[in-house]
Each structure stands twice: as C-alpha cells, then as structure tokens.
Amino acid sequence: MTGFRMRFGDPWRALRELQREMNTVFDTTFGREGTAFPPCRIWEGDDDTLVTCEVPGVSMDAIDISVMGDTLTIAGRRKPDEQAGEQEYHRRERFTGEFTRTLTLPARSDSAGVEASAANGVLTVRLPKAAEEKPRRIEIKSA
Amino acid sequence: MTLSTEPAETRTGTEPTRRARRFMPNVDIYETDSHLVMQADLPGVTQENLEVNLDKNILTICGRTEPADVGERKLLHAEYDSDEFYRSFTVTDQIDQEKIEASLKDGVLTLRLPKSERARVRKIPVKGS
Numbered sequence: 001m002t003g004f005r006m007r008f009g010d011p012w013r014a015l016r017e018l019q020r021e022m023n024t025v026f027d028t029t030f031g032r033e034g035t036a037f038p039p040c041r042i043w044e045g046d047d048d049t050l051v052t053c054e055v056p057g058v059s060m061d062a063i064d065i066s067v068m069g070d071t072l073t074i075a076g077r078r079k080p081d082e083q084a085g086e087q088e089y090h091r092r093e094r095f096t097g098e099f100t101r102t103l104t105l106p107a108r109s110d111s112a113g114v115e116a117s118a119a120n121g122v123l124t125v126r127l128p129k130a131a132e133e134k135p136r137r138i139e140i141k142s143a
Numbered sequence: 144m145t146l147s148t149e150p151a152e153t154r155t156g157t158e159p160t161r162r163a164r165r166f167m168p169n170v171d172i173y174e175t176d177s178h179l180v181m182q183a184d185l186p187g188v189t190q191e192n193l194e195v196n197l198d199k200n201i202l203t204i205c206g207r208t209e210p211a212d213v214g215e216r217k218l219l220h221a222e223y224d225s226d227e228f229y230r231s232f233t234v235t236d237q238i239d240q241e242k243i244e245a246s247l248k249d250g251v252l253t254l255r256l257p258k259s260e261r262a263r264v265r266k267i268p269v270k271g272s
Contacts, residue, residue, distance in 0.1 A: 054250070089173045095169075
C-alpha cells in the first residue's frame with residue numbers, strides 16, 4: 001500500500017490538472033457570456049465591504065449607486081457607439097442598454113460613508129460597515 | 144456589404160507562457176464606408192498591459208489585468224476572474240494594414256482598420272445617352 005503513494009505521488013494531481021485545463025478551454029472558447037451585466041465581485045474586510053464590477057465603456061455619470069441596509073443597487077446604461085449609427089454590424093457581442101444589479105452584502109453599511117471610483121472600466125464601491133455590524137470584543141469579567 | 148473584409152476569428156496554435164486564465168473579450172465589429180471598426184471590452188487593462196500585434200495577417204489582442212488591490216479583505220463572491228484577455232483575428236488584404244489605429248478608453252479598445260483602396264465601394268456614374 002505504501003508503494004502506491006511513493007510511485008504515483010498524489011493520485012488526484014493529474015485529475016486536478018485536467019480539470020484546470022478543461023476550464024481554460026471552456027473559458028476561452030465560450031468567452032464570458034451568460035453572466036449578468038455587469039459581473040461583480042464582493043470582498044469583505046473587518047470594517048468595510050468592497051464591491052468591484054466590470055463596466056467597460058460606461059461613463060460614470062451614467063451609473064447610479066444606491067445603498068439601503070445590506071443591499072447595494074448599481075444601475076446604469078451602456079450606450080452603443082455613436083459613430084456606428086445605422087451601419088451594419090458584423091459582430092455584436094458587447095452588451096448595450098440598461099442594466100440593474102442588486103447585491104446583498106454580508107453586512108449593513110453606513111450609507112453616508114460609501115465611496116465609489118472607477119478606473120479602466122472597473123467600478124469600485126467601498127461601503128463602510130454600520131457601527132452595529134463591526135465585531136465587538138467582549139471583556140470577560142472575573143468574579 | 145463586403146463580407147470578405149470581416150476579420151475572421153482564428154485560433155493560432157500558440158500557447159501562453161504564463162499560467163494565466165485566458166478569457167475571450169466580447170467584440171463588436173461594424174463597417175463604415177472607409178473603415179472596419181472593432182471594439183473589444185477589456186475591463187481592468189491599462190495601456191501598458193495591452194498588446195496589439197499584427198503578424199502575417201493575424202491581428203492579436205492580448206491584455207493583462209492587475210490583481211485587485213483589496214488588502215486583507217476576503218473574497219466572498221466572484222462573477223469574473225480576469226487574468227488575461229486574448230483573441231485573434233485574420234485580417235485580409237482588403238485592409239490597409241499599415242494604417243490600423245488603436246485606442247483604449249475606459250476599458251474599451253477601439254481598432255480602426257481602413258479599407259484598402261480597392262476594397263472601397265465605388266459609385267460608377269451612369270451616363271445617359
């Protein structure tokens with residue numbers, strides 16, 4: 001029995017490698033269609049929550065961000081290229097039109113302190129946690 | 144319209160040297176009288192991390208993203224994971240390959256590919272007798 005491990009190492013390694021390769025093939029072949037626009041990521045810290053989303057080509061004044069309790073709503077509109085006019089499209093894969101994303105955050109936020117910024121088509125929203133959500137250290141009194 | 148000027152998608156047999164996950168960016172292509180215009184979504188890609196190459200009629204777009212600056216925060220939910228965007232197209236000789244222009248703004252790459260003289264639509268005046 002011990003010989004098995006010694007000779008073959010981790011028997012699952014090959015399978016994991018295969019899975020990774022397959023995922024790469026599918027991701028590359030099918031692109032990223034099927035996810036809601038814009039795709040988002042949520043990060044949680046001790047004092048705040050970070051939300052990033054990919055909004056290439058959307059101007060910041062076309063985005064509305066609202067926060068209520070633990071719910072963040074990002075709404076906006078992506079316009080088609082004005083220069084395209086009525087020209088014929090050979091390919092049209094990029095999303096255009098109105099979008100709304102509603103995300104439930106891990107904690108209620110202090111809506112007054114929410115900050116948003118954008119760079120290279122990625123929107124970042126930082127939401128400080130409401131005071132009552134922050135972890136509190138409870139002192140244990142000795143009797 | 145002249146469909147033959149459309150860059151056809153292609154797969155080159157090349158493999159990346161970095162073990163990054165590659166994604167195919169979404170692309171729009173439209174045609175005007177004088178140009179083909181291609182727009183690709185490359186969110187998170189800066190000018191320094193973007194390469195557009197034209198080699199033997201193959202136009203390749205390759206853009207890298209930097210990991211998000213999130214400090215000690217934990218990732219809870221992810222709908223995208225961009226390491227690298229990669230896509231290539233065949234450009235026919237109906238395009239004036241010397242004069243392709245590229246610009247990047249807010250994560251969108253715009254390539255303007257001028258049609259070569261002989262690919263442009265010409266109107267032939269009809270003379271009355």
